[in-house]
Amino acid sequence: MNASAKSTHPPEITPASPPAGFTSATARVNGIQLHYVLGGNGEPVVLLHGWPQTWYEWQRLLEPLAAHYSVIVPDLRGFGASEKPATGYDTRTLAEDIHSLVQHLGLSRIRLVGHDIGLMVAYAYAAAYPTEVHKLVILDAPLPGVEPVWSLVKASRWHFGFNATPHLAEQLLAGRERYYLEYMYTTSAFNKTAFTAAEVDEFVRSYAAPGAMGASLQIYQAFDTSAAQNQRSALTKLPMPVLALGGDHSFGPKIVAMAELVATDVSGGSIPNCGHWVAEENPEYLLAQLLAFLP
Structure with missing residues (x-):
């Protein structure tokens, strides 16, 4: 390679550590290896991240929530330090991963919070196991197949189609993950400076890992399957407070x-x-709402 040519490989970034009082662990559940962060004491709360993020989306809220709850924060299948298999990216399968993790931890009934893709997985979990979700929090995203919002969002969010095109987006984004992620964090924000440099670095590090971007995009490619699942689930309304x-x-x-x-x-x-980006743009308000609702 010409010595003057620029490398497309991102610089090495040290992985983010869990905050004080939290530990990082893995578990073999539903046939894959899931990474999660765990801390706190009390009734269990599970936080599910969105795209393009990882468990680290919640890092500003973990310590204050841990003063009241046992907090479990997984990386979804295909994200962060979790395994990235070739299949299983519909939201029902992703929910089954989390349910298996909850069972692995010896828990039976949880409070469940999901943002973006995590919202979709949280709904699928609550629909499949309604008696095992004490309360459900859904944050800033549509539900595949639930109309009229779903069709309106698909028509207005260009990246849905781009991300859902097999192989193309992954190849175009190779070595350019930072540009794409920073664009998404800025254009979907009201507060354009909400993300810290450390947060951006951690997400870039995670999505630039071999196979990571392609795995994450499979969720978009599975949206039609997830939509059909949700349309069946929506025939029976969720009973828990939402x-x-x-x-x-x-x-x-x-x-x-x-x-x-x-x-x-x-x-x-x-x-x-x-x-x-609710956990970055107004974490104080979000925390207050969670603490008021979850008991």
């Missing part, structure tokens, strides 16, 4: 109405001064 929140510059104005299509006991609304 808190639906979205950024006031994102899904906030419509997320409660969407949740009411699939659940009987819904509260929530908009997070002020916030776009899509």
Whole structure:
């Protein structure tokens, strides 16, 4: 290679460590190896991250939540330090991974919080195991197949189609992960400087790992399967209390109405001064809402 040519490989970034009082672990569940972070004491709360993020999405909230709860924060199948198999990226299978992890940890009933893709997985979990979810929190995303929001979002979010094109996006993004991720964090935010450099670095490190970007994009490629699953699940509304929140510059104005299509006991609304990235743009407000709702 010409010595003057620029390498497309990202610089080495030290992996992020869990905050004080938390440990990192792995478990063999549902046929794959899942990574998760665990800390705190009390009733269990499971936090599910979105795309393009990992467990580290929640790092600002972990210590304050751990003062009240046992907090379990997995990397979903295909993300972060979890295994990246070739199949299994519909949200029902992703939910089964998390349910198997919960069982592995000896837990029977949980409080469940999901943002973005994590919202979709959290709904699939609650629909499959309604008696095992004490309370459900869904944050700033549509549910595949739940109309009219789903079709409107698919038509307006260009990256859904791009991410869902097998192999193309992965090849175009190889070595350019930072550009794409920073673009997504900025364009979907109301507060354009919400992410710290350390947060961006950690996500870039995770998505630049071999096979990571391609694995994560398979969730988009499985949306039609997930949509069909949700349409069947929505025939029976969720019985547990549901808190639906979205950024006031994102899904906030419509997320409660969407949740009411699939659940009987819904509260929530908009997070002020916030776009899509609720845990970074207004973590104080989100934390207050979680602490008020989860008991």
